[in-house]
Amino acid sequence: MNKELNVVVMPNGSLHTEWIETKETIDKSARLLQKEIFNRFTTDADAGLLYLGFCDNNIILTPSLEYWRNFAEQFARELSRTSELETLRHNAHIAVDKNWLVKFADSAPLMPGSEYISAELLETMWSKLNTSFRKAIKSYKGTVEEFIRIYSPDLHALKEYENQKDKLLELLATVHLAARKSLFLADLLNTGELFHPMFWKPSQAFSFLKQVSIYESCGILCRIPNWWKGKPSRLGINISVGNAKPSLVGMDALLNFDVRLNLGNIHISEEEAKRLLQESEGLAFIKNKWVAVDPDRLKQTLDAYENAKKLMTEQGLSLKDALRLQLKPEKLLDVNAAEINCSVSNGKWLDSVVKKLLNPDLISSQKPGKAFKAKLRKYQQIGVDWLLFLHSLCFGACLADDMGLGKTVQVLAFLNILASNFKKSGSSRQASLLVIPASLISNWVNEIQRFSPDLKYFVAHPGSNSEAKARGKNKAALNASDLVITTFGLVQKYKWLQSHSWNYIILDEAQAIKNPGTKQARAVKNLNCRNRIIMTGTPIENRLSDLWSLFDFLNPGLLGNVKEFKQFSKEIGRDHSGYAGLRKLISPYILRRLKTDKSVISDLPDKIEMKTYATLSKKQILLYKKLTDDIKETIDHTEGIKRKGIILASLMKFKQLCNHPDQYLGTGQFNENESGKFLRLREICETIYEKREKLLLFTQFKEMTQPLAEFLEGIFERNGLVLHGSIPVGKRKNIIEQFQSSSYVPFMVLSLKAGGVGLNLTEANHVVHFDRWWNPAVENQATDRAFRIGQKKNVVVHKFLTKGTVEERIDMMLEEKARLSHDVIAASGESLITEMKNEELMDLFKLTL
Template identity: 45%
Template sequence: EFTVSGELMHPIRLNAKEASVFLSSADDLMKAGMVCRVPNWWKKKYSSVSLSVSMGSKKQSLFGVETLVSLKPSLMVNGKPLTKAEIKKLLEADEGLMLIKDGWVEVNHEKLKELLAAMDEVSDEMTLADLLRKEAGLQEEKVKSSKAEIGNGAWLAGLFAKMKSPKQAAASAIPKSVHAKLRPYQKSGVNWLNMLGSYGFGALLADDMGLGKTLQVLTYLEGLRRKNPEAKILLVVPASLLGNWQAEARKFVPEMPLSILHGMSAEKLEKKIQEESSFLNITTYGIASRMESLKNQTWDLLILDEAQAIKNPKTKQTRMIKLIPAHQKIALTGTPVENDLSNLWSIFDFLNSGLLGNQSQFSQYAKKLQEKPEGYGKLRNMIAPFILRRLKTDQSIVPDLPSKIEQTDYIELSAKQKAMYRKRVEELEAALEEEDVDDKGIKKKGLVLAALTALKQICNHPDQYSGAEVFKPQDSGKYEFLKEILEPIAEKRECVLVFSQYASMTEELDDYLAEIFGRKGLVINGSTPVKTRTEYATRFNEQKTYIPYMVLSLKAAGTGLNLVAANHVIHFDRWWNPAVENQATDRAFRIGQKKNVMVHKFVCKGTIEEKIDQLIFEKQLLADSLINTSEDGAEKMLSNMSNDELIQLMRLDV
């Protein structure tokens, strides 16, 4: 039994060889009960020799992530490199300890020979993509020795620091031909685009909706045009945003030659692309997917707006867009990842092909992340240099942007809705009990999807589900609640946006809102021509005559439109994808808005709407901003449930 004698410690005098033997045995001595105090440099292995490989120590020319970067291997002790003479001394000295560089170094001939052999295995260079994949754990170590530590050299470390913090990027003068006063964060964004462009890196500008991604890109393009007027830029946008980009370009960069590749026969388009292309050429995803001539030339810059359009790597549209060659690529989106990590891979496969490996490699990597979520941090760090994302909730970015107040409104079903809802759940329960319904088969998925659609429509209004055209307000809890919200808005002559995922519902809501406000508003859904959408947005914002509301289908008008005349937003039914709903809300909550924006999200109490809303809220808390749940994800989640779980989730709890 160990007792304290009151004495502190007994120092002992040892030569270097004896000290080495003692230090090596200290752990065993302490396990036996002896109290030993060993130097800090031994405990923290400062005396151990290690192999360090420095990537990109000196400045060099970079162009793209496949650029080769030089490797410089060296043996290190306590952060200091050993010279050839010092290594020779260690090899010639007896094993034990040796005083070098004002510190003791452990002499271990076998370990030294292993490290020297590993140095010989280090290649002279590695691609930048290899380096980043290695740091994220996406590929095996190129240096065979597990004892080698690879780190960024001073120049490369400084470059990555600038890419991750746009404020550090070298300032570039805003061309006088840009007719706008950029905010400080927008200037930083232009500087960042200039820096990544100079290195040939693909850039993902993922600023929150409403922070002016369009203006930043047009300013960057105007700088390019001033340097190289003969350059050819291809901008691909959703059809609904053609008018918006054209108007913004004329407003902010009126001197920029612009060509719209849309609205004509395929033959005329081919001729225009080949013979009449301008500096900036704007087309749609549909045309870019079909026109071979766009793939027959290498563009100086290819830009995708609302780049979530290529989030699914398996679609024909995504594959065709990725075949268009370009020296540099930029993607714009306010929601870089909507569903799962395959979305992220697909966008980066476009921007910096190979950076995240091939699809199979990344899929395996994503599965490992599910088992070890701490790996998300490494992935974030890996892609951070190529993403610029600012949020408008950051008051240091846009201090004058008004606040947004969001609330979920829980609404009681009418008696008619409750009866229809219960009957539809009973029909599903009976159908699932049939012998030929496989637990995870196609038939079950079809039954689940049909029931899900039916229940959502019943929650909106029984007549939407039944096909009747009466739509009495008292038959729908949502209709009744909508009137309560809208009447005060009508009294104050304010404006509101009402979103529904169903195009047919937008027409019915238009009739109902016209009764409440005593005048007609505007409707945008899938059948509204692109040109008309732009005209409606202008009329709504100008308010020369009071236009109280705009009813919009989420798919047709959830992105791109600037509708700041409205300071109220109502999601009449839910898309069950927070990213998509937030994009729709941002039609009103963006720069130019003078008032606080009030957002209502309708949820019918006790129904599938409330239960899935809660499930998605919990999942979003877990996944944070990296992964959101999509509409398809909700359907898939339901299809994978057991029959009992499914019925329990869909059953009306009131």
């Protein structure tokens, strides 16, 4: 399989290149250029970015590389236009237009790290280009022009030559080159007019301006009026949608719309536009500005305007169609986008709605009832308000907050308010359906019991509830619950889930439906409901291919059908400006706050600690029950020191079994499907990888470090590091330096004792305690390897627990009894657990499912 090179923006704002397998054929020139780019980035990423600006732009690259090539090319163009560049050399400073940076940030393709791209980041990258050029030219002995020719034979740095004959001849070489591509310039050259001052008619000026890009590509510095820079003013049609509030809510609500003729940002009348049609010289002066006049296009625009006025009087637009017009406004008028300049703007009502969706702090607040136990942070309350506002509009919502920011508690607060509203209105309750991976059932149940104990819920899963099938036959019984919880797999299996009419369908880990062709995705999309919410910690803008399926569930039809979206994807693959329109369309329905956001970071603790619950696999359950039976029989016939030894050994065995059956048995290949912890670890690490963040994973068992490292290598698609007590002290420094380096080393697996002392690993964003030491002091010491002086990131700490096992019960004991905050199983002296009665011990050890 072929490999293509991509550029990823890392969490710290640096650029990182990585190879991705692809089914696409890559020609030889693209392979060679990609290899050269990779080598340069590997040596010096900033110098690699500068090289991108000068490399052959006729060779097709991946969208991420193309984006950064376009960025660096803009720097190269500005560099080539700089007067006296040869004199300035390393003292040159190339300025950048701040407005251009904002627009360029909006046009970023959907790719890993795109959420980190902003005008501020691009300004930093531009500064790095300046530094890289100054550094390179300072050490170069030849001329600036020779330097640039080495980078790119098609781009030349020019100067003003005054009366220097040799330099003038050199300049004329570029003019002759341009004349081969431009008949207009060739005529001026042949007649000799080019060498004298000229007074042009508007038609001649228009001919010249249209070909400026040709002249500049040949190395000619063109000084053109500001009103022509960028896109010249052209007559266009603007469709203003949603000035008045519709009578109904939802994507099918009908909106009024208005049609206007615009000249750039200025409205003109139909009579003024018709006067323009009489101009035949290419340029006309109207409203104090010069305007490009193409009679054929102008006539087509006026005809399309007349058609739009007829549509306006005959019918309205559905909200869904109105929003989709932002991608292809010409579709409403059935015209060619290349011929007609057509745009869409939001009317007064729709504009106020979109502003609130994009700025949720503008939305009026509604707090959950007193029965809700969680104290919401400010940004979490804003998230709840945002969900309620979308609820009032009947729009689907994607809650995509960073991992650790509390998406679950926000959704529970939202459901609490819905339940209160049902009660206040006197209307009958309608259950919502939560669809999640089976591995998350325990987490949700725990969060409900902890934060929203009054919420009536039912788990539709045989592993958690033996009545799952029976309950489903009774619709009234279903609606007696506020929330029914099931899995993606059971949505296909239980027909009653498909036939019931739900209030909300809520998906957690929504990437499970990113492939629209799977049975799982089709089954979920066939569910009947009033509205929909998806939750994901993974950036949904990483891949264009995943986006359509998620929005097809969330707000069906908003991105068109799959055929239309594939065609749109091909078009923006060629013209990246379409990404800005796509982002504008989907952004109102996505709420994503990062731990680094200014609105969030002041509201967060330095360490975000969360318990991560895993369920036992079938194999683990069988072995756990057998181990429990064996212990019961043994302790009934032993006492004293021997009994204590058996209890301590048994606790160790339970820990091993909760990690993975193969650790307990001492055999096997550590199949991930045989361990609930391995499955949960995958889900967490897939999100960490999508954000290119780093992880520390602690285990107290040295024998688990290698199996875990091999498992993580498969998720992160690259090697990580392992550190345990058997590794010589001399080698540890090198291992730490590798992890702390700017290169992407995604994880380090550490045995708890080896990783607990004397290490500084502040590159990590996440800490996972895969198994519990049951001593908070020891665990906190390990966590502080990531959270130390010098740490600039918020650290998320995941403490793994297997549901219904001794792990969960001892964790509860630690929380409930402050006197157990020291070692529960002490090395000396009497310990609480070993002194328990047999009945108490078996209650501690028994499995509850």
